Amino acid sequence: xxxxxxxxxxxxxxxxxxxxxxxxxxxxxxxxxxxxxxxxxxxxxxxxxxxxxxxxxxxxxxxxxxxxxxxxxxxxxxxxxxxxxxxxxxxxxxxxxxxxxxxxxxxxxxxxxxxxxxxxxxxxxxxxxxxxxxxxxxxxxxxxxxxxxxxxxxxxxxxxxxxxxxxxxxxxxxxxxxxxxxxxxxxxxxxxxxxxxxxxxxxxxxxxxxxxxxxxxxxxxxxxxxxxxxxxxxxxxxxxxxxxxxxxxxxxxxxxxxxxxxxxxxxxxxxxxxxxxxxxxxxxxxxxxxxxxxxxxxxxxxxxxxxxxxxxxxxxxxxxxxxxxxxx
Amino acid sequence: xxxxxxxxxxxxxxxxxxxxxxxxxxxxxxxxxxxxxxxxxxxxxxxxxxxxxxxxxxxxxxxxxxxxxxxxxxxxxxxxxxxxxxxxxxxxxxxxxxxxxxxxxxxxxxxxxxxxxxxxxxxxxxxxxxxxxxxxxxxxxxxxxxxxxxxxxxxxxxxxxxxxxxxxxxxxxxxxxxxxxxxxxxxxxxxxxxxxxxxxxxxxxxxxxxxxxxxxxxxxxxxxxxxxxxxxxxxxxxxxxxxxxxxxxxxxxxxxxxxxxxxxxxxxxxxxxxxxxxxxxxxxxxxxxxxxxxxxxxxxxxxxxxxxxxxxxxxxxxxxxxxxxxxxxxxxxxxxxxx
Numbered sequence: 025x026x027x028x029x030x031x032x033x034x035x036x037x038x039x040x041x042x043x044x045x046x047x048x049x050x051x052x053x054x055x056x057x058x059x060x061x062x063x064x065x066x067x068x069x070x071x072x073x074x075x076x077x078x079x080x081x082x083x084x085x086x087x088x089x090x091x092x093x094x095x096x097x098x099x100x101x102x103x104x105x106x107x108x109x110x111x112x113x114x115x116x117x118x119x120x121x122x123x124x125x126x127x128x129x130x131x132x133x134x135x136x137x138x139x140x141x142x143x144x145x146x147x148x149x150x151x152x153x154x155x156x157x158x159x160x161x162x163x164x165x166x167x168x169x170x171x172x173x174x175x176x177x178x179x180x181x182x183x184x185x186x187x188x189x190x191x192x193x194x195x196x197x198x199x200x201x202x203x204x205x206x207x208x209x210x211x212x213x214x215x216x217x218x219x220x221x222x223x224x225x226x227x228x229x230x231x232x233x234x235x236x237x238x239x240x241x242x243x244x245x246x247x248x249x250x251x252x253x254x255x256x257x258x259x260x261x262x263x264x265x266x267x268x269x270x271x272x273x274x275x276x277x278x279x280x281x282x283x284x285x286x287x288x289x290x291x292x293x294x295x296x297x298x299x300x301x302x303x304x305x306x307x308x309x310x311x312x313x314x315x316x317x318x319x320x321x322x323x324x325x326x327x328x329x330x331x332x333x334x335x336x337x338x339x340x341x342x343x344x345x346x347x348x349x350x351x352x
Numbered sequence: 353x354x355x356x357x358x359x360x361x362x363x364x365x366x367x368x369x370x371x372x373x374x375x376x377x378x379x380x381x382x383x384x385x386x387x388x389x390x391x392x393x394x395x396x397x398x399x400x401x402x403x404x405x406x407x408x409x410x411x412x413x414x415x416x417x418x419x420x421x422x423x424x425x426x427x428x429x430x431x432x433x434x435x436x437x438x439x440x441x442x443x444x445x446x447x448x449x450x451x452x453x454x455x456x457x458x459x460x461x462x463x464x465x466x467x468x469x470x471x472x473x474x475x476x477x478x479x480x481x482x483x484x485x486x487x488x489x490x491x492x493x494x495x496x497x498x499x500x501x502x503x504x505x506x507x508x509x510x511x512x513x514x515x516x517x518x519x520x521x522x523x524x525x526x527x528x529x530x531x532x533x534x535x536x537x538x539x540x541x542x543x544x545x546x547x548x549x550x551x552x553x554x555x556x557x558x559x560x561x562x563x564x565x566x567x568x569x570x571x572x573x574x575x576x577x578x579x580x581x582x583x584x585x586x587x588x589x590x591x592x593x594x595x596x597x598x599x600x601x602x603x604x605x606x607x608x609x610x611x612x613x614x615x616x617x618x619x620x621x622x623x624x625x626x627x628x629x630x631x632x633x634x635x636x637x638x639x640x641x642x643x644x645x646x647x648x649x650x651x652x653x654x655x656x657x658x659x660x661x662x663x664x665x666x667x668x669x670x671x672x673x674x675x676x677x678x679x680x681x682x683x684x685x686x687x688x689x690x691x
Contacts, residue, residue, distance in 0.1 A: 062595040082588040086614070087595050285580035288587050298584065316584055334581055 027052060031304050035125045035277050042276065046073040046302050049311050057091040059083075060310050073279050074290055078300045078314035081258045084112030089309050092117055099308075101152040103257045114257050116308035119155065122260040125305040126156050129275040133264035134251060137161065138216060141191035142182045144168050144198035145222075152257045153222065157193045164191065174198055180206040183245070189216030192248065195223045196237060196268075200230045203240050210246050217248040221268045222255065234269050254329060258313050260305035263327055271326035277304040280321050283314060285333055296320050296330055362402040362439045364466040369394045369435060371465060376458035378427035381541060385573035386427070389540055389665075393428035396669035397435050405670040405679065406439040413684040415504065417443040419478045421486035421496065422456055424449040426544035430456055432669055433485060433678060434463070434470060442682060443469040445481060450474045478503070483682045506681040508674055511545040511640035512617045515661055516629060518647040519555030526556075529645065530563025532662030536643065537568065537605075537624050539665035541576050545640040545674075546665050547619040552629040554647060557609055558598075564624050565600035565607045575604040575622050586620055640674055641667075 025033075027048055034040040047070060054061050060079065067077040079089065084103070088094035097115035104111070116122070130137060141164030147154040148170065157164065167179035179202060183190070190213055194202065199221055219241055232240065238250050252265035254272050263272035263280075274280050281290050282297030291297040299319040302312050318330040372394070377386035418437050422430045430446055437444050444463075448456035456472045463470035478484060478500050486496050486507040493507035515533060520526055536548050553560055578586060586606075593599040593608035600607040605622035612630045617637060627633070632652060634642065639655035643664050656675030657667065672678065 059595045063591045065594060066601075080584050080588040080591060082584065083591050083595075086592055284583070286578045286583040288583060314584065314587070333584065 028307070031121060031277075031307060032124065035121055035275075035305060036128060038276055042279065042304070043073045045277075045304055046076060046279065046311065047071075049304060049307070050076045053091045053310055057089065057310060059087045059089045060091070073302050074281055076302055076312040078283075078288075078302075078312040079310045080314045081112065081256070081316060084114060084258055084309075085110045088113075088115060090115050091308055091310070100150055101155070101257045102150040104151075112257060114152070114309055118308075121305040121307050122152075122156075123159050125261050125275060125277060126159065129262060129264065130160065132275070133266075133273055134218060136216075138189035138191040138218060140164065140186070140188050141193070142167065142179055142186075144174070144179060144192070144194035144202060146170075153193075153195075153255065156255070156262070157191075160193075161191050168198060174201055176202055176205040180211075183213065184211055186214055186217070189214045189218075190248070191218050191220065192245075193220040193222070193253075196221055196234070197223070197230060199237055199241060200232050203232065203237070203244060206244065210244055213245050213247040215247050217245070219245065219248045219250045220253050221250060222253040238268050254327070256313075256315065258306075258309070258315075259301055259303050260307070261301075261303045271322055271328050273326050274301075278302070280325070280327055282319060282321050285318075288314065293321055293323055298333060299327065356403070356407065357441065358403040358406040358439055359399070361441060361468070362399045362406065364468055365402055365435045365438050365463070366397065366399050368438075368459075368462040368466040368468060369397055369431065371462040372458055376427075376455045376462075378452065378540075379454065380452075380576050381427075382573040382576060385538070385541070388573070389426075390428055392539070392666055393431050396667075397432055401669050402435055402439040405436060406441075408679050409440055409683060414440055414442065415482035415682050415684050417445070417481045418483040418485060418682050419445040419447055419481040419503070421447045421478075421484060421488060421492065422449055423487040423492075424452045426540050426546075427452065427455045429487065429544070430459060432667075433673075434459055436670075436678060437682060438463055438468045438470055440679070440682065442483075444471070445478070446470065446472045447478060448472055448474050482684075485678070485681050504681070504684075506676060508676070509638075511638050511674055512549045512619070513546045513639060513641040513643075513655075513664055514634060514637060515548050515551040515643035515664065516634065516647060516651050516653075517551060517553060517560070517643070517645045517661060519553060519557070519560045526559050526563045527566070529661060530560060530565075530567045532660070533560075533564050533624065533643075534567030534571070535662045536664040537564075537622055538571055538573070541621040542619045542623070543621070544665075546667065548624070548643070548664060549617050549619045549637075550615055550625045550627050552633055552651070553626050554629045557626050557628065561598070561600055561607045561609055561626055564626075565602065565605075568605040568607065568622060568624070569602045571605070571622075578621065582620060585618075586623065589616070589620065589623065589625070 030040055064077045070076045099116040101114045102111045137160050141161040143157050143164050143166035145153050146168050147166045167175040241250050252268035255262035261278040263274045265272040279302035281300050283300050285298045299317050300314045316333045320328040420433050446456040453474050460470045460472035481503050483504040490509050593610050597609040607624045609626050612628050634651050634653040641657045641664050642653050642655035643659055643661045
């Protein structure tokens with residue numbers, strides 16, 4: 025059985041040991057991925073999954089970070105680039121593990137997905153979020169397109185015409201805008217409908233807090249359950265929450281820990297820190313990722329999200345690190 | 353003969369500056385480093401230099417009051433301008449950053465103890481001031497212009513600094529250049545617009561990297577704890593150097609060799625970035641200061657100030673700040689035409 029077979033088996037059936045697979049995948053990627061090998065050159069060999077050196081997500085802007093010759097890539101996902109100017113790129117040979125993992129964990133967390141939907145997420149070919157949503161509900165139209173932007177009127181019409189349970193994936197920003205429009209009266213959705221909220225405002229001002237967003241969505245779209253999803257282009261796996269604001273559940277093939285933001289060293293469980301992931305579904309790039317999101321990993325493994333690490337003020341010139349990166 | 357008023361005021365100002373003690377230091381820096389920075393910042397502010405610079409306003413119409421809007425960062429930044437305007441006889445309000453008001457408070461107290469009209473505030477009320485000299489981002493300038501349209505405003509936006517050096521051949525000369533550049537990176541732990549964001553290198557980058565690494569390793573003061581918000585960027589830049597170039601690291605510093613296209617207009621504390629010297633590399637940078645050694649052909653640049661390596665964080669006095677005449681900022685009448 026190859027490592028690929030073992031990864032597939034673990035993601036689909038939980039057969040195998042996470043730590044063993046993580047350490048072997050790390051060894052394989054370090055061998056095949058010259059960028060990762062260079063990054064890990066001075067790191068001691070890990071003996072636990074928590075010791076696998078994570079790659080700061082920002083490096084996906086400048087390095088291919090592929091565990092195969094990057095020119096062979098058949099899949100390219102790119103970050104939205106809304107918080108920094110240069111977009112990160114994640115290349116892959118296929119999306120097999122991504123798709124298997126996404127479907128399985130969504131089923132575990134949500135108990136099933138509606139067969140129809142109304143999307144408020146981009147379907148651009150390089151959007152991993154769009155890819156996941158289309159994979160969940162292939163026939164689902166999106167009302168967020170480069171040509172028309174956010175078609176709120178069209179989205180409300182599609183919601184009003186629903187005859188069967190709907191899957192409504194949306195960014196928090198798009199949902200905020202959706203709630204500014206539409207009928208004054210509540211619009212009941214068929215029972216079993218799911219509104220999936222992901223992401224923040226991406227640096228753009230939002231009118232509503234997370235709690236207001238959820239409360240008003242439930243009031244305006246009675247019958248729909250509002251759930252939270254956390255994912256990012258650099259990760260192949262997602263975490264789900266029963267309700268945005270509540271802790272998020274990672275899948276068994278995704279190790280999560282909080283790091284000290286200054287040193288990058290692991291913090292004790294229950295501490296707030298930078299979230300770092302070891303994702304067995306990240307077969308084609310690097311399995312260990314250091315995000316710029318703050319969170320707490322509870323003792324039961326669930327993750328409380330605490331927002332983005334605030335940008336450092338570069339004292340003396342009043343320019344934040346994020347702004348400076350923006351200017352690249 | 354009665355001495356000119358600038359001279360007596362300059363004496364009071366210098367006495368006030370000498371009063372500054374540890375309560376004026378940036379608590380985020382190592383105390384030894386902060387004391388050294390304070391000593392170096394007030395060294396050029398002599399009675400003669402202050403009086404001479406202030407006397408340039410004679411025969412002109414100075415305003416009566418000025419607000420200095422101090423940005424968070426280099427804690428000694430308000431010293432020279434508060435000293436100059438107090439010597440000119442202006443009423444001075446130091447608008448201190450809320451998160452870093454220690455130095456402004458201590459400075460105002462010391463000035464008042466010498467009878468000089470210098471006040472401090474962390475509030476937003478700048479009413480009644482005839483001139484505003486503001487350090488900070490573009491947003492600060494816009495807000496001030498809108499909020500206090502009656503005041504004569506001089507604002508200073510974001511600037512960065514860099515060095516452009518030719519690596520000498522003699523080992524001892526390379527070591528000396530490394531020492532000088534280390535000094536530029538050490539002072540204020542790389543804060544502020546005079547800290548080098550990059551060193552553009554003609555010649556043997558590896559040799560200079562080794563010399564700079566050694567000099568930073570022997571730094572007499574520890575680096576302040578890294579701002580948590582800078583941690584990810586620190587690791588990202590280090591990772592980039594490991595993947596695309598080379599890195600020399602110590603417990604509290606790093607020297608990176610990166611390709612020319614990896615210029616980031618951002619100085620991280622005690623992280624020196626050595627880039628190959630490519631033509632026009634400096635033209636896209638909003639430079640405040642450029643350090644140059646004996647290069648064969650000086651590069652094109654727009655820096656209002658040039659200096660030798662090792663002098664970047666040690667501006668002389670008097671001087672123009674980012675090319676601006678700081679006396680002219682607080683005069684009511686326009687400068688006389690030279691033609």
